[in-house]
Amino acid sequence: MSADDESFHPLGHEAAYEEAKKNAGGFAEMLKSLGGDGEDSRRGVMKKMGAGAAVGIGAWGTTQGGDEPSVSAAEAGGSETTEQGDTQWGMTIDLERCDGCLSCVKACAQENNLDQGVNWMYVLQYEDGGPDSSRNRLVRPCQHCTDAPCEKVCPTTARHTRDKDGLVLTDYDVCIGCRYCQVACPYGVNYFQWDEPDISTEQIEEAHSDTEGHMMTDERGRWVDSRAPRGVMSKCTMCPSRQDGFSGEEKVGTSACEEMCPPDAIQFGDMKRETSDPQRYIDNPARGRALVEMNSSLPSTSGLEENLSGAGSDLESVLEASEDLDEELLTVMKAAEIVTENFGEDDADSVQYEEAILEVFDVLASHGLDLGSQEVLVELELASEPDEDEEFEGADEEAAQEALVDYSGSPSSNFKLLEDIGTNPNVVYFGNEPGPTAHQTETPVAYSDMEADRADGGSIQLVDNRKDVLDEGTVGDFGVSL
Amino acid sequence: MSTKTPSEEDILRPINTFTKKYVALYAVSALALGAFLVAWAYQLQQGLIVTGLGDWGSGGGSTWGLYIGAFIWWVGIAHGGIILSAAVRLLGMDRYLPVARLAEMLTLAGLSAAGFYILVHMGRPDRMVTSVLGHFHITVNNSPLVWDVTVITAYFVMTATYLGLTLRYDVHRLRDQLPDYLEPVYKIMTIGYTEKEDEVIEQMVWWLALAVIIMAPLLLHGGVIPWLFSVLPAMPAWTGAVQGPQFLTIALTSAISGVILIAYAFRRAYDWEHIFTDDIFRGLLLWLGFFCLLFLWLQVQQVVNGSFLGPTNKSVATDAKIGHPVYLFSMGLVSATLAYIFAQAIRPSLFSKPRAIVAGLAVLTGTFLEKLLFVVEGFLHPTFDIYAATPGEYFPSIIEWLSLVGTIGMVVLFFLSLSKMVPVVELHAIEHLNEDHAHEDTTAATEQEVKA
Numbered sequence: 055m056s057a058d059d060e061s062f063h064p065l066g067h068e069a070a071y072e073e074a075k076k077n078a079g080g081f082a083e084m085l086k087s088l089g090g091d092g093e094d095s096r097r098g099v100m101k102k103m104g105a106g107a108a109v110g111i112g113a114w115g116t117t118q119g120g121d122e123p124s125v126s127a128a129e130a131g132g133s134e135t136t137e138q139g140d141t142q143w144g145m146t147i148d149l150e151r152c153d154g155c156l157s158c159v160k161a162c163a164q165e166n167n168l169d170q171g172v173n174w175m176y177v178l179q180y181e182d183g184g185p186d187s188s189r190n191r192l193v194r195p196c197q198h199c200t201d202a203p204c205e206k207v208c209p210t211t212a213r214h215t216r217d218k219d220g221l222v223l224t225d226y227d228v229c230i231g232c233r234y235c236q237v238a239c240p241y242g243v244n245y246f247q248w249d250e251p252d253i254s255t256e257q258i259e260e261a262h263s264d265t266e267g268h269m270m271t272d273e274r275g276r277w278v279d280s281r282a283p284r285g286v287m288s289k290c291t292m293c294p295s296r297q298d299g300f301s302g303e304e305k306v307g308t309s310a311c312e313e314m315c316p317p318d319a320i321q322f323g324d325m326k327r328e329t330s331d332p333q334r335y336i337d338n339p340a341r342g343r344a345l346v347e348m349n350s351s352l353p354s355t356s357g358l359e360e361n362l363s364g365a366g367s368d369l370e371s372v373l374e375a376s377e378d379l380d381e382e383l384l385t386v387m388k389a390a391e392i393v394t395e396n397f398g399e400d401d402a403d404s405v406q407y408e409e410a411i412l413e414v415f416d417v418l419a420s421h422g423l424d425l426g427s428q429e430v431l432v433e434l435e436l437a438s439e440p441d442e443d444e445e446f447e448g449a450d451e452e453a454a455q456e457a458l459v460d461y462s463g464s465p466s467s468n469f470k471l472l473e474d475i476g477t478n479p480n481v482v483y484f485g486n487e488p489g490p491t492a493h494q495t496e497t498p499v500a501y502s503d504m505e506a507d508r509a510d511g512g513s514i515q516l517v518d519n520r521k522d523v524l525d526e527g528t529v530g531d532f533g534v535s536l
Numbered sequence: 537m538s539t540k541t542p543s544e545e546d547i548l549r550p551i552n553t554f555t556k557k558y559v560a561l562y563a564v565s566a567l568a569l570g571a572f573l574v575a576w577a578y579q580l581q582q583g584l585i586v587t588g589l590g591d592w593g594s595g596g597g598s599t600w601g602l603y604i605g606a607f608i609w610w611v612g613i614a615h616g617g618i619i620l621s622a623a624v625r626l627l628g629m630d631r632y633l634p635v636a637r638l639a640e641m642l643t644l645a646g647l648s649a650a651g652f653y654i655l656v657h658m659g660r661p662d663r664m665v666t667s668v669l670g671h672f673h674i675t676v677n678n679s680p681l682v683w684d685v686t687v688i689t690a691y692f693v694m695t696a697t698y699l700g701l702t703l704r705y706d707v708h709r710l711r712d713q714l715p716d717y718l719e720p721v722y723k724i725m726t727i728g729y730t731e732k733e734d735e736v737i738e739q740m741v742w743w744l745a746l747a748v749i750i751m752a753p754l755l756l757h758g759g760v761i762p763w764l765f766s767v768l769p770a771m772p773a774w775t776g777a778v779q780g781p782q783f784l785t786i787a788l789t790s791a792i793s794g795v796i797l798i799a800y801a802f803r804r805a806y807d808w809e810h811i812f813t814d815d816i817f818r819g820l821l822l823w824l825g826f827f828c829l830l831f832l833w834l835q836v837q838q839v840v841n842g843s844f845l846g847p848t849n850k851s852v853a854t855d856a857k858i859g860h861p862v863y864l865f866s867m868g869l870v871s872a873t874l875a876y877i878f879a880q881a882i883r884p885s886l887f888s889k890p891r892a893i894v895a896g897l898a899v900l901t902g903t904f905l906e907k908l909l910f911v912v913e914g915f916l917h918p919t920f921d922i923y924a925a926t927p928g929e930y931f932p933s934i935i936e937w938l939s940l941v942g943t944i945g946m947v948v949l950f951f952l953s954l955s956k957m958v959p960v961v962e963l964h965a966i967e968h969l970n971e972d973h974a975h976e977d978t979t980a981a982t983e984q985e986v987k988a
Contacts, residue, residue: 171595173594176593176594178594178922178923178924180922192922194594203768203770206678206679207678207679207680207681207768208675208678208679209667209668209671209675209679209681209682209685210663210667210668210670210671210675211671211674211675212667228663228667228671229659229660229663229667230658230659230660230661230663230664230667230668231584231658231659231660232657232658232659232681233599233600233659234679234680234681236591236592236599237599237600237768237771237914237915238768238770239770240769240770240918240919240920241593241920242591242592242593242594242595242918242920242923242926243593244591244593245591245595246584246591246599246659247583247659248583248584248585248589248590249582249583249584249585250583284583284659285583285584285658285659285660286659286660287659471920472770472919472920475769475770475919476769488922490847490848490849490919491848492922493921493922493924494922494923494924494925495924518594518924518925519594519595519596519924519925520590520591520594520595520596520597520925521590521595521596521597521925521928521929522596524585524589524590524595524597527582527583527585527586528585528586528587528588528933529575529578529586529587529933529934529935530933530934530935531588531931531933532588532931532933533931534931535928535929535930535931536598536860536862536908536909536912536916536930536931
């Protein structure tokens with residue numbers, strides 16, 4: 055190789071790199087201009103919105119943005135969204151708090167008008183070879199994977215990740231019903247609409263006539279929410295109509311299942327924000343649990359005020375006088391405050407628990423009890439007594455954390471389902487991870503014991519195994535299996 | 537038999553005859569296809585709920601079933617057909633030249649059946665154009681299903697080009713003996729034909745054949761079709777690199793079997809003993825045996841690797857496979873065929889054409905059942921098999937079985953119709969056979985021995 059050749063190469067590489075960059079831009083631009091969905095979506099918008107033309111036009115305006123995930127996917131040569139938004143909706147699910155009541159399954163069926171057996175949310179009890187399987191439960195919504203295999207295999211881009219908030223959704227107007235997404239999903243969260251759904255779009259529209267998008271069309275004007283029409287795929291959506299604010303501002307950052315969970319085992323929120331419910335739960339699950347658990351035991355402020363009138367203001371007198379406040383509870387309340395930055399601030403759902411605690415603290419403070427004082431903290435074992443020549447160091451975070459763990463327990467582990475497959479799920483579980491031989495047993499509450507109300511005014515019994523329903527439509531059911 | 541000299545008249549016989557048997561076979565095939573079309577119309581009206589399919593997971597079903605199994609089977613037959621024909625042209629295996637065009641036609645017929653299955657399988661077939669083509673530039677980067685449709689289309693075009701080019705030579709020379717009512721068709725087929733193009737066409741066909749052979753393992757049944765399954769990590773019954781070669785062996789065994797059956801049918805119907813000679817059947821049977829051996833070899837690789845020692849998901853799936861009666865039956869069919877082919881190779885007197893037919897049918901049945909089970913068992917034994925409803929249940933509904941009958945009818949109709957329009961044996965093959973006859977009168981004695 056000559057000297058000329060050597061000097062030529064680096065230049066060549068650089069030039070090629072520049073050229074590639076230019077082309078990449080050009081290619082992306084070309085793709086954007088091709089944006090195949092415009093016409094379809096617009097028609098969909100008009101259809102869904104009916105007379106709400108202004109809304110329709112607004113949605114049309116954002117449709118261009120709706121194409122972006124596909125475009126960036128093409129650019130990256132993978133299905134990952136490269137231009138991610140600032141939000142990634144996701145969940146933590148505390149399996150040790152789940153009591154298997156199926157409220158979430160029912161809530162989801164109601165919210166989305168699902169057919170029998172279409173359990174977008176599914177709860178199961180399982181045995182895993184251990185001596186005690188009473189706490190072995192799994193709550194299984196769609197994992198809304200960051201690297202969703204269902205999206206990667208989709209031949210149409212119907213299955214896509216919404217750019218602004220990372221939700222993995224199905225565009226019901228684009229899906230061709232090949233079912234490859236269901237084939238590729240490792241978790242089995244997809245439910246195909248094999249026949250005409252029970253509840254018509256008109257019925258859903260009527261039931262949500264005041265709601266923008268009628269709980270079907272999202273803010274981009276794409277039909278991605280509620281039960282699927284015939285011949286296309288459906289799965290848990292994590293409630294895009296709520297996240298778009300169509301159900302009211304207070305429902306943003308909530309999901310139907312989370313809302314209806316009696317033990318508050320599900321924390322829904324933005325996985326990218328440190329102060330969101332799921333992230334707070336991940337940071338300190340004992341704190342999260344304690345907040346939920348003590349919430350039902352908190353004394354009412356009026357009752358407490360009544361109890362305290364005339365009582366002394368030292369800790370002992372206060373505890374003696376109040377009916378619903380004992381030392382343990384007060385310790386945990388204070389412990390929660392000690393371990394939390396910005397206690398009672400921010401807009402996570404769990405902040406309401408913190409506010410309730412602060413209200414109680416206010417009553418105690420106005421009664422004259424200083425919860426931050428050395429005397430009280432030491433008494434509650436949330437600080438250690440300083441030696442004579444030492445200064446008081448204030449509350450001891452470690453002791454506070456211990457108090458929380460003592461009160462609510464700490465989960466045995468946290469995990470993401472089948473993490474080694476590389477899907478990067480956005481659901482984080484607390485509790486036991488089912489092993490490779492784990493197998494489902496009966497839930498404490500049977501699916502058939504649950505009824506879900508739907509938009510037609512009627513209600514249905516939930517069905518565990520959908521095949522029982524589908525078999526009725528099979529032409530020539532031989533009653534045997536391969 | 538072999539003393540007869542093949543003539544132009546011979547290869548034109550299907551076009552210029554019209555028998556009751558032909559009408560009867562046509563009617564039966566049309567009825568089979570018609571019955572399925574009615575069933576499909578019902579499916580379009582009711583939805584895919586008329587099938588035995590369901591959702592894997594909590595839903596206790598199988599997402600894909602006979603439609604996809606049969607789709608793979610037909611694609612396999614088609615791909616094997618074109619590989620066979622390409623090999624004949626590329627490697628100069630003139631012995632098989634008489635069946636080369638049948639193999640090409642089988643490719644077109646098989647691809648048509650497979651393409652039809654894609655539509656039948658869809659929840660919304662009406663959106664194929666808008667949803668699939670409209671996003672092709674994006675999805676082709678990721679989706680194995682899009683690769684699949686792309687390659688199938690490419691091969692349909694290649695095979696049709698291939699067949700179209702070689703037919704020009706024949707149609708031009710035989711034009712006077714072809715029926716006049718098809719004049720417009722022949723005119724279009726031979727548009728701009730001059731004898732000077734023959735040499736160019738021959739080269740083009742050679743290059744096309746080379747492309748087919750190179751792309752066979754990379755893209756055809758050794759590539760995109762197995763990748764539909766083998767690249768998915770969470771279904772241990774599917775995943776793994778062996779599926780590529782495994783699928784290719786299935787394609788080749790199925791296609792050779794198909795060619796044996798079709799060639800035999802033509803030979804019987806049109807007295808073509810001197811064209812589709814025993815020698816061709818014996819040769820095809822040997823190739824069938826060779827590919828059956830490869831097929832079984834790769835099955836053994838899978839089963840041994842899956843059942844020796846974990847991981848749990850793989851061993852559960854493998855145990856279920858080797859204990860499944862359908863699997864054992866299909867392996868038994870292929871093994872028995874292999875044993876027979878091996879035996880008749882050692883002792884030529886064991887060869888007979890009816891036995892060759894049975895071998896072909898056995899292999900086609902075996903590969904169909906193996907493919908059907910393969911598709912379903914992925915859903916029955918996924919890595920995440922925690923659900924009580926998994927393994928689910930699946931058995932094809934009447935409508936799904938009818939699709940198999942219907943597509944077989946469709947392929948038969950394809951041959952019946954095409955054989956009335958153009959010669960199914962190349963003129964080149966006849967010319968070649970006649971050359972051989974001039975040279976090989978002395979070898980006639982050996983052929984007599986072979987006669988069953």
